[in-house]
Amino acid sequence: MNPQLLFWIPAVLRIVLCVAGAGLVWFFFGAIAGLAVAFLSMLGMVLGQLYWLFRLGSWLDDPAQSRSPDGWGAWTDVFARLYRMRRDDEKHQAELAEWLARFRQAMSLLPDGVVIMDDVLFLEWCNPAAQRHLGLQQERDKGMRVTNLIRNPSFIDYIILGRYEQPLTLSLQERKLIVQIIPFENRRQILVTHDVTETERIDMMRRDFVANASHELRTPLTVINGFLEIALAQPGLDMEIRTSHLKLMTEQGQRMQNLINDMLTLTRLESVDYPLRAELVHVRPLLEGILEEARALSAGKHKLTLEIEGPNLKGNLDELRSAFSNLVTNAIRYTPEAGSISLIWKSHERGAKFVVKDTGIGISQEHIARLTERFYRVDKSRSRETQGTGLGLAIVRHVLLRHRATLEIASVPEQGSTFKVVFPASQTVIPA
Incomplete structure (x- = not known):
């Protein structure tokens, strides 16, 4: 049945009953009594409607705080419908608030x-x-x-x-x-x-890397090409001069080879597809081998000492050898003749540490923060003399990152430098 018809039936029935009651009183007691009953019935109905209108108005003023009236007669259906509408509206508002909160949460992330x-x-x-x-x-x-x-x-x-x-x-x-x-x-x-700050920084690093690598490769190539042109133009060149040229070309070729090897090593260390393959690294034979290489490079020009008291390590032997060797090689290259270089391996409060201490030319404070950047050099002319590639400390930094280690640098110009590598306890192994 039509809901609107159900709404009107009780009202029509009340009116019919009032009219019927007034008619009966009219029939038995006369017209005046019948009219009085009809008037009073209608007045009661109007006052009832006014009362429920007042209750409706009071509820609509503050529906959240007051309880919906139960109503009487047709008003029961009215209040029931209003309650359902309010409940549906609250549900929709809650859903809207939830979606708005999700939207803001998504935007916040x-x-x-x-x-x-x-x-x-x-x-x-x-x-x-x-x-x-x-x-x-x-x-x-x-x-x-x-x-x-x-x-x-x-x-x-x-x-x-x-x-x-x-x-x-x-x-x-x-x-x-x-x-x-x-x-x-x-x-x-x-x-x-x-x-795009980080993207720009990476792009700039890439451009600088290409420019620096090109510059580093161009210098030895220029030397080699120059001597080859002389050899072609002067076939009868004196053997002593020819030998001198070949020696210089060999040195420059080796310099290019070292640079390419270092670039490949750095690329491999930075690759996410090259995970660290940890193994037990016995530190004593590793450092003793590096000491022998350092003595050969020094050719007796420096005093080299080694002190080993610390634990072994968990890590990659080749990577650690490269990092330690780079630190020691730099110390030899930048320490004048008769200087001293100390290699120290010992336990540390956070795990273990490797220290390379020299009495070299030292580094000014403003350069220390940038030492591990690719191709960054404090003194470019001296770097060319020492045949460095400019990538050694960058390799050291990446090796240490892969081994959860940190590099600490302290230096005073003309007094020397100290490079300290600190390994966490998780990377150390106490010898049995």
């Missing part, structure tokens, strides 16, 4: 910044990434004009021109950002920021 603005650029909401990128604060800056919060001439021009089809590259807060405004709805806009 994005690495890109998202700022929601109205049509006149007043801030409505921003995620944490946008706060980091643009220096905004949601609670403090909400309701403020974005152009007053981001005081950058390029950004202001971008807003004024309104050419939002193309993104804007912006330097802000020591970051390099790609910024774009995307209009949506009729009265809102989204400002999206993408941080």
